[in-house]
Amino acid sequence: MTPQARVQAAIEILDAVIAAARSGGPSADRIIADWFRTRRFAGSGDRRAVRDLAYGAIRACGEVPVSGRAAMLHLAQDDAALAALFDGSRHAPLPIAPDEPVAAGGIAPAWLTQRLAESGIAGAAAAALLARAPLDVRVNTLKARRDALELPLPGEPLAAPQGLRFAHGTPVEQWQAFKDGQIEVQDGGSQLACAAVDAAPGETVIDLCAGAGGKTLALAADMAGKGRLIACDTDRARLSRLAPRAARAGVPPIDTRLLGPGRELDALVDLAGKADAVLVDAPCSGTGTWRRNPEARWRLTPHELARLTAIQSRLLDVAAVLVRPGGRLVFVTCSLLDAEGADQVAGFLARHSAWQAVPLDLGAGTPRGHGLRLDPLQDTTDGFFIARLAAPW
């Protein structure tokens, strides 16, 4: 592809990303993969260049742009070489007209930027939400040890006890250690959220929102494969991805429970008051993971945020029913908004006055309300809110 054709391709992809953000359609990654699937003439250099252009524009524009071309023109404003590629030649974008719409730059839509600022995330901390994430792995202690594992490249040890960091794009999934289940790809913040559960061998631990089991596998390793681990979710497809991952990681079969939204306890009655620990890795806005999917900020609306916070409160109450007297509940969201963090825990403690928040020391993070917040600027992880709550005896 010519440099001009790459820009035009990025514009077409951005049009699709914008439409998907408005209609709840596929992710930018999916759209880019689909675009190239039908254009076999594009080589790996073309893919990388088009992807970088598209993601560069997504990261740079806070509000949803009116079009892919307006988003790309925002980048071209400060890049004369890019602007010169709008030359109208074959497969190139049309020349830039003087009165064309140009998308505005920014961190996120105005309402969301304000909510972040009210939650103490502004300036450099807000910009860091859109930085490029490194690649973190967790050493699986069921099969290996961080200090005795030989890998093709040395990783940088993280605050998370089994975490190692590599540069973005390191092909760890091709390494034998990955194929053998000795390492899992998992953000350092996500690993710290699991450490907050402090799961121990022989315990009964429930992962209430397990998804495809990223955190479940870390809990299983902490339990040394001994005890009872129950992985739950309302999404059958996600939950079904856990079994093959567990097999690769050498984790004994895990009890999985498919939950009905709003009727979660129906499938968990046998566990009421029995769990030593319940992890609520709740569905959330994902403001802490924009480094990986920056277009998510174009999808979020105040209405969607209100829907998510209502689910989070309900899941906290569901979890409280499952925890045994003296047991623990760990609440986690990958969000920096207080509505999905500190406020959520304050609300829980107001509803359950006999429960207590337990201070956390994970070697990273900043206290926020009754919990701890990890943020991409200070902690160089994805953004997370983590709180640990103790049930009364």
Ligand SMILES: C[S@@+](CC[C@H](N)C(=O)[O-])C[C@H]1O[C@@H](n2cnc3c(N)ncnc32)[C@H](O)[C@@H]1O
């Ligand atoms: C943040 S994700 C979990 C990610 C997962 N723990 C991991 O580490 O990969 C939140 C999960 O909550 C699930 N979920 C949504 N509503 C739920 C509900 N009412 N009960 C349980 N899980 C729910 C979603 O399907 C999603 O998989």
